[in-house]
Amino acid sequence: MNHYKAYCFDLDGTVYHGTEPVPEAVALIEQLQQQGIEPYYITNNSSATPEQVQQKLAGFGIHTKAKYIVTSAIAAAHYCKENFTDAKVQMFGETGLREALLAEGIELVTSNPDIVVMGIDREVTYEKLADLCLNIRAGAKFIATNGDRAMPTERGLLPGTGSFIKLVEYSTGVTPTFMGKPEPFMLSYIQEKSGYSKEDMILIGDNYDTDILAGIRYGIATAHVEGGVTSREEVLLKEDHPTYLLENLASVSIEKAFQG
């Protein structure tokens, strides 16, 4: 895999499991950095800012800059900016989404939006959801950060962003445009910012249905790593296989895959 220039790492399940780092991932990232390659990190999480993710990674011994961290919120803000000139946006989300939208210079409104951008807002109220539904029924475009069903926490699996989006989708009958994996918007964002070609890019992740599919759909190399959501056996049953199947991210596995 040494000939790639943009290594796009999934985070939860690949670089860490909740609050525990994956040692092989940390070592691989350090090794790449020593070779002068700064990896990218992509996450469907829309509630955290890149700076918050950066801080979490630093706690695992991974030192990077915020600009190498791409969230579904950043992809959503960029998508709005690129596709809808001067659009007024109503958002349902937390700091990560708000800051991403403001960073693109997007005007946030609470009534008569052109676009509704929906992530997760754990300060949810019925009124907030009612407003979103009314505005989408009135014709606002419906953009969603990601479809994740559940959010892993110490307490167990709590409702994820996708479950709130499902509520609005079910109530209005309008299906949103999703920004997170398996959609390729975070990858196209990285390509645009980095200037690398698709041949230079590889996505490394544990979840076939989000990570690997995003890479396959975008048309770049993919490496599935075991130990997370999807097992090797499950991956082999899929119609489209990743470029590489890795037991873990230890250098020896990488070298073997690359030569194999």
Added chain:
Amino acid sequence: MNHYKAYCFDLDGTVYHGTEPVPEAVALIEQLQQQGIEPYYITNNSSATPEQVQQKLAGFGIHTKAKYIVTSAIAAAHYCKENFTDAKVQMFGETGLREALLAEGIELVTSNPDIVVMGIDREVTYEKLADLCLNIRAGAKFIATNGDRAMPTERGLLPGTGSFIKLVEYSTGVTPTFMGKPEPFMLSYIQEKSGYSKEDMILIGDNYDTDILAGIRYGIATAHVEGGVTSREEVLLKEDHPTYLLENLASVSIEKAFQG
């Protein structure tokens, strides 16, 4: 239709539209009462108590007793009582659901429930939804009052009970048992309480997919009345037709249908 003994009227769309009564329905109900027949009223709404519905009907000139009003909350409470002895119930709902469960002598808990009964609670918080999901994932049975997508209000169509249930269903992967129409639980409740046979019962409603299907599934006569959710043309495209197709509930239509 004069030979029926238990007339089960759908409410919104049949007896009234929002805050406006349907004059032919009010007249028919009065006519039945003069013949000594007390109609039943069935509604998927789980948030109101029978007394609150009774008061609303009185405002339209329809005078009845609370015991003739059956909500999806009453069906849910009865279902829990009949099927699960001494079960502890966690509820997500408003006064109508709370009072229905307490009226059946059911113990309400906030942790370690055997059953989660979900209606609509417009004081929703993330914590409440998270608790429901954790308890359902831990094995609590999942019962839902109704699957209605939207709630008609003066402001427009707001998120309905079904959209919150969809959130929990999507997040947990567990499909609930629904109590409201088109499921027949409110009709079986009426049969049990009234003692009438299925041949004595007729359901009168405007919505094919909830009202008419509930009657067909329960195996009683059904009368579809125009002017609400489903048009006559749409009904005729369905595989199973209602017993009667009525333009409205004026006596002349009823007589014609009955003789036809």
